[in-house]
Amino acid sequence: xxxxxxxxxxxxxxxxxxxxVAEEMAxxxxxxxxxLPVLRGRTVVNLFFEDSxxxxxxxxxxxxxxxxxxxxxxxxxxSVSKGExxxxxxxxxxxxxxxxxxxxxxxxxxPHRLATSGWIDVPILNAGDGTHEHPTQALLDSFxxxxxxxxxxxxxxxxxxxxxxxxxxxxAIVGDILHSRVARSNVHLLNTLGAQVVLIGPxxxxxxxxxxxxxxxxxxxxxxxxxHEFDAVMMLRVQLERMHQSFFPxxxxxxxxxxxxxQRYRALPGHTAIMHPGPMNRGFExxxxxxxxxxxxxxxxxxxxxAVRMAALYRLLMGTESEGRS
Amino acid sequence: MTSLLIRNASVLGGEVRDLAIADGxxxxxxxxxxxxxxxxxxxxxALPGFVDLxxxxxxxxxxxxxxxxxxxxxxxxxxxxxxxxxxxxxxxxDTAGVVEQVWNLGREAGWTEVVPxxxxxxxxxxxxxxxxxxxxxxAADVRIFSDDGHCVADPLLMRRALEYVKTxxxxxxxxxxxxxxxxGAQMNEGIVSSELGLPGWPAVAEEAIIARDILLAEHVGSxxxxxxxxxxxxVELVRWAKSRGVAVTAEVTPHHLMLTDELVRSxxxxxxxxxxxxxxxDVDAVRAGLADGTIDVIGTDHAPHTAEHKCCEWTAAAMGMxxxxxxxxxxxxxxxxxxxxxxxxxxxxxSRPAEISGLPEQGSLAPGRGAxxxxxxxxxxxxxxPNEHATLGRNNPFAGFEVSTRIVxxxxxxxxxxxxxxxxxxxxxxxxxxxxV
Ligand SMILES: [Zn+2]
Numbered sequence: 001x002x003x004x005x006x007x008x009x010x011x012x013x014x015x016x017x018x019x020x021v022a023e024e025m026a027x028x029x030x031x032x033x034x035x036l037p038v039l040r041g042r043t044v045v046n047l048f049f050e051d052s053x054x055x056x057x058x059x060x061x062x063x064x065x066x067x068x069x070x071x072x073x074x075x076x077x078x079s080v081s082k083g084e085x086x087x088x089x090x091x092x093x094x095x096x097x098x099x100x101x102x103x104x105x106x107x108x109x110x111p112h113r114l115a116t117s118g119w120i121d122v123p124i125l126n127a128g129d130g131t132h133e134h135p136t137q138a139l140l141d142s143f144x145x146x147x148x149x150x151x152x153x154x155x156x157x158x159x160x161x162x163x164x165x166x167x168x169x170x171x172a173i174v175g176d177i178l179h180s181r182v183a184r185s186n187v188h189l190l191n192t193l194g195a196q197v198v199l200i201g202p203x204x205x206x207x208x209x210x211x212x213x214x215x216x217x218x219x220x221x222x223x224x225x226x227x228h229e230f231d232a233v234m235m236l237r238v239q240l241e242r243m244h245q246s247f248f249p250x251x252x253x254x255x256x257x258x259x260x261x262x263q264r265y266r267a268l269p270g271h272t273a274i275m276h277p278g279p280m281n282r283g284f285e286x287x288x289x290x291x292x293x294x295x296x297x298x299x300x301x302x303x304x305x306x307a308v309r310m311a312a313l314y315r316l317l318m319g320t321e322s323e324g325r326s
Numbered sequence: 327m328t329s330l331l332i333r334n335a336s337v338l339g340g341e342v343r344d345l346a347i348a349d350g351x352x353x354x355x356x357x358x359x360x361x362x363x364x365x366x367x368x369x370x371x372a373l374p375g376f377v378d379l380x381x382x383x384x385x386x387x388x389x390x391x392x393x394x395x396x397x398x399x400x401x402x403x404x405x406x407x408x409x410x411x412x413x414x415x416x417x418x419x420d421t422a423g424v425v426e427q428v429w430n431l432g433r434e435a436g437w438t439e440v441v442p443x444x445x446x447x448x449x450x451x452x453x454x455x456x457x458x459x460x461x462x463x464x465a466a467d468v469r470i471f472s473d474d475g476h477c478v479a480d481p482l483l484m485r486r487a488l489e490y491v492k493t494x495x496x497x498x499x500x501x502x503x504x505x506x507x508x509x510g511a512q513m514n515e516g517i518v519s520s521e522l523g524l525p526g527w528p529a530v531a532e533e534a535i536i537a538r539d540i541l542l543a544e545h546v547g548s549x550x551x552x553x554x555x556x557x558x559x560x561v562e563l564v565r566w567a568k569s570r571g572v573a574v575t576a577e578v579t580p581h582h583l584m585l586t587d588e589l590v591r592s593x594x595x596x597x598x599x600x601x602x603x604x605x606x607x608d609v610d611a612v613r614a615g616l617a618d619g620t621i622d623v624i625g626t627d628h629a630p631h632t633a634e635h636k637c638c639e640w641t642a643a644a645m646g647m648x649x650x651x652x653x654x655x656x657x658x659x660x661x662x663x664x665x666x667x668x669x670x671x672x673x674x675x676x677s678r679p680a681e682i683s684g685l686p687e688q689g690s691l692a693p694g695r696g697a698x699x700x701x702x703x704x705x706x707x708x709x710x711x712p713n714e715h716a717t718l719g720r721n722n723p724f725a726g727f728e729v730s731t732r733i734v735x736x737x738x739x740x741x742x743x744x745x746x747x748x749x750x751x752x753x754x755x756x757x758x759x760x761x762x763v
Contacts, residue, residue, distance in 0.1 A: 086638050107641030108512075108523040109593030116592070117637075130641065132523030184523060207520035208528075 003115045003124045004312050007135045007189040012165060015192055019143050020162045021311035022304070027157045028065060029307065039068035042099040042317055047089070048127070049075040049105040054278065055127055058302070059102045062309035068317075071098070086110070090119040098122055100317055108132035108181075123316035131179045137277055138185035140308040142166060142193055144301050145232055148273045154300035167194030170228050174200040174221065175236035175258060175285055176247075178207050182277045183236060187215055195231075200224045201258055204247040221258055225267060232273040235260050235286045255284055265290040273297050328763070329358055330740060335367035335701060337691060339668025345372060347697040350740035350762035354693050365742070367701050370734055373672045375407025375698030377679035377688050378650065379470070379499070379577060380553060380625030383409070383440070385431060386424070387416025392630040392718050394428060397650075398437035400628070400717035402743045404650035405733040406438050407698035408680070408688045409628075413445040414475040420445035420456035422464035429466035436752030437743050439698075439761060441683060444468040446487050446498060450476050455487060462494040469684050472499035474553055475600075477535055479505050484539060488548035497575075497682065499551040500539055502560070503601065507531035512641060514587040514602040522590060524640070527602045529557040536560050540567040540574055551682060552576040554627050556601040558611035565620045575682050577625035578612045580653045581723055583660035585609075589723075595636045595643030596723050599629075616674060617664040623679040626653050630719025648719035652710055654702065655729035668704075687739070687762065696762060697740040706732035716749065 108130030218224035383397035413419035432440020515526020629646025680689025687696030736744035
């Protein structure tokens with residue numbers, strides 16, 4: 001694995017391997033000294049062109065637990081906003097000795113461009129690009145799902161998930177599929193891991209041609225709930241700016257038709273995990289009862305994010321064992 | 327009297343014969359008393375010099391991207407003896423002053439006949455008509471008006487523009503893009519855009535405007551030219567309009583005849599263009615439309631950009647591709663599977679655009695007409711290298727393509743501006759006077 005740009009680049013074995021490495025990493029987080037010395041002397045740059053404190057902190061924690069040096073480069077207020085080109089920024093980071101770049105950008109495809117432009121020759125890790133992909137989010141979701149499916153604790157150290165995939169499970173992704181990088185990464189990865197994906201949302205928030213995607217599509221949430229016993233329901237955040245662009249008449253109607261309301265929550269089978277990539281709009285796409293229920297694994301998702309990002313950084317910077325031998 | 331004899335050219339790919347030129351015009355071979363200079367055209371195809379209805383020469387305002395001089399040199403090397411310069415310069419070509427400036431720059435350059443296009447609306451803002459009459463009556467003698475880069479989206483303003491230019495037999499060349507349907511658009515809306523997470527530019531945004539404009543042109547009895555149509559639906563609409571006798575003409579670019587949105591998977595801004603690259607079905611439809619005459623002409627939409635505007639992330643990059651120096655080769659490759667001969671090439675790249683623009687000295691090899699001519703090697707083996715091109719723009723999407731056609735000689739009003747693929751000297755019009763001495 002040279003870069004982590006899209007979950008489409010991962011085979012089943014790649015994905016299971018990353019999740020298994022993340023299991024190892026989850027052990028570290030329970031130790032008294034939460035550090036492994038494996039990336040000592042390496043420099044990981046967090047290059048964030050778009051504000052996201054949560055994701056940046058998660059990557060920072062991951063790199064530091066692997067003993068890497070971390071440079072946080074927030075493009076807001078820096079020379080980038082004064083017209084410095086992406087090319088110059090990347091060449092500067094290369095000159096500073098970056099060993100890996102974690103990039104978040106509002107434009108779809110920017111990490112891909114960085115990886116293929118020749119401006120810098122280090123692993124690029126996509127931390128969310130526009131409305132394209134967010135591969136580590138999908139990996140942490142699958143990590144969490146694998147735990148839940150195995151009847152294991154949703155986060156923290158546990159034995160029993162290694163080597164498994166998600167074959168036989170059914171996962172709903174609900175809401176603004178059109179603008180969601182989380183949804184795109186999850187559709188690919190869940191399919192790769194053998195899960196059945198069901199997309200639910202208003203037609204205005206479905207990508208054009210979604211019927212070609214490897215997923216079943218429902219516009220009616222209740223029809224979908226009647227048709228499937230979901231192992232997990234993943235509620236997507238609806239961005240505030242969508243509220244006034246006529247994707248739906250008003251927030252009230254959205255909640256009524258596509259929100260995880262108390263009624264819908266109570267109608268779910270007892271084993272259905274409630275997932276959300278955060279931050280949640282409580283009372284809008286998800287009711288407090290669901291968000292605060294024991295079946296909600298939202299905080300476990302956050303915890304698993306660190307383990308999964310440690311695994312990704314480890315594999316990108318250290319390679320796989322077979323690569324190490326050759 | 328200066329004269330030139332072209333020996334043994336295959337005229338329009340057919341009969342091999344000589345062509346004689348005297349004082350900037352084609353003449354009967356028998357009438358040429360003194361052969362003067364001779365070009366041996368054995369094995370070469372003679373076509374009337376190409377006429378491009380759609381180029382962006384960037385001057386005034388973006389001389390770092392292209393100038394009238396470098397754009398004219400690029401045109402000459404591409405076999406173009408006339409190019410129309412779009413109005414989206416800075417300042418916008420919306421007054422007699424600016425169109426005359428561009429017209430004069432073309433004459434000072436002397437590598438091709440530069441025909442300015444005037445803006446339809448003031449500043450291309452789509453709010454009020456520019457001084458169309460003043461531009462038509464200026465030295466630049468403007469007949470084609472376009473807000474290209476922007477759509478004249480207001481239906482009433484479009485109606486008025488179509489009607490108004492009847493005063494001087496003008497034509498409105500529309501960039502058909504419904505603005506609300508394409509807000510933030512980055513590429514063709516389809517399977518690929520959904521996967522890549524890039525905001526889509528749906529075919530309907532082009533087709534809705536074309537349909538509306540056809541109906542308007544029919545209603546007011548005016549001439550409409552559809553710039554760079556790119557979708558299957560657009561071809562069907564134009565075909566329908568022509569069957570109804572509407573005075574509509576249509577244009578397609580070489581890149582829309584050849585490339586698809588699959589290329590955007592690279593996120594390389596080289597492939598970012600407006601209208602966007604479409605699907606294979608659209609490419610097949612525009613080829614068929616060009617072959618059956620639904621689409622009248624090739625327009626390159628030559629759009630040079632500096633490296634900074636292309637060496638960046640996709641979403642920040644400028645839209646546009648250069649193309650005058652590869653246009654012929656790409657058209658020939660694209661139309662290989664159609665019944666499309668050299669006379670068809672001459673029709674879509676020369677005679678028909680000259681007719682649409684009203685350029686009587688362009689577009690014909692007949693005695694008495696302006697001696698504008700290109701000699702083409704149909705059996706060359708060329709690997710496209712944008713670094714060898716005369717345009718300042720390096721944003722040519724055909725880099726690395728293997729093509730079989732090469733522009734060997736270009737003759738501009740009797741003066742050879744390109745010899746064996748290289749620029750020679752500019753036409754003497756640079757010293758003043760006129761194209762035909
Ligand atoms: Zn245009």
